[in-house]
Amino acid sequence: MVVLTTTYSQSNSVSVHHNQTVSAESMAHWMHCNGCYCQPQPGVDLKFYLTNCSHLYCEKCVASCAKERCKVCRSQCTTLMLGGKLPKEVENLFSDPIDMHQKFNKQFHQTLEFQKSHQRRLVRQLKEKMKLFGQQFSQFIEQANAMKGELKTTKAENEYLRMMLKKKKWNISCPILW
Ligand SMILES: [Zn+2]
Numbered sequence: 107m108v109v110l111t112t113t114y115s116q117s118n119s120v121s122v123h124h125n126q127t128v129s130a131e132s133m134a135h136w137m138h139c140n141g142c143y144c145q146p147q148p149g150v151d152l153k154f155y156l157t158n159c160s161h162l163y164c165e166k167c168v169a170s171c172a173k174e175r176c177k178v179c180r181s182q183c184t185t186l187m188l189g190g191k192l193p194k195e196v197e198n199l200f201s202d203p204i205d206m207h208q209k210f211n212k213q214f215h216q217t218l219e220f221q222k223s224h225q226r227r228l229v230r231q232l233k234e235k236m237k238l239f240g241q242q243f244s245q246f247i248e249q250a251n252a253m254k255g256e257l258k259t260t261k262a263e264n265e266y267l268r269m270m271l272k273k274k275k276w277n278i279s280c281p282i283l284w
């Protein structure tokens with residue numbers, strides 16, 4: 107495995123966030139100098155440069171192909187020498203897509219499981235609350251029904267007492283009849 111060491115050209119202002127090693131073997135099927143079409147070779151210390159317009163040049167071509175304007179796209183460019191330390195966005199360009207997919211997949215499942223476990227806990231708590239609320243509501247209905255019954259009894263008693271009182275008044279006002 108060949109590790110490409112990277113530093114920055116003086117004009118480049120991209121900051122370094124991550125450490126990254128990339129193997130020449132993993133890039134053999136696509137990486138090449140956009141000037142002379144040479145490829146990174148294991149055991150050969152050939153530096154490569156990435157332009158901010160996403161073109162690659164080897165150290166032999168960079169001076170002529172990316173001096174001020176990029177030879178491929180003609181835009182003004184700055185260059186980044188590839189190596190051990192790369193910004194995350196550059197690191198991603200040189201990562202194995204299958205590795206990236208697996209990492210993303212793992213992260214995706216971790217995130218999904220994390221959120222789902224919290225969701226399950228929340229739903230469980232809400233169900234408990236609903237159950238408690240249902241029990242309290244049933245108790246309240248029972249109490250209300252009991253009070254309704256008591257009220258009915260009290261009303262009947264009142265009616266009876268009123269009737270008795272009426273009778274008593276009648277007896278007092280007409281004593282001769284009794
Ligand atoms: Zn070249």
Ligand SMILES: [Zn+2]
Pocket residue numbers: 157159160161176177178179180181183
């Ligand atoms: Zn370009």
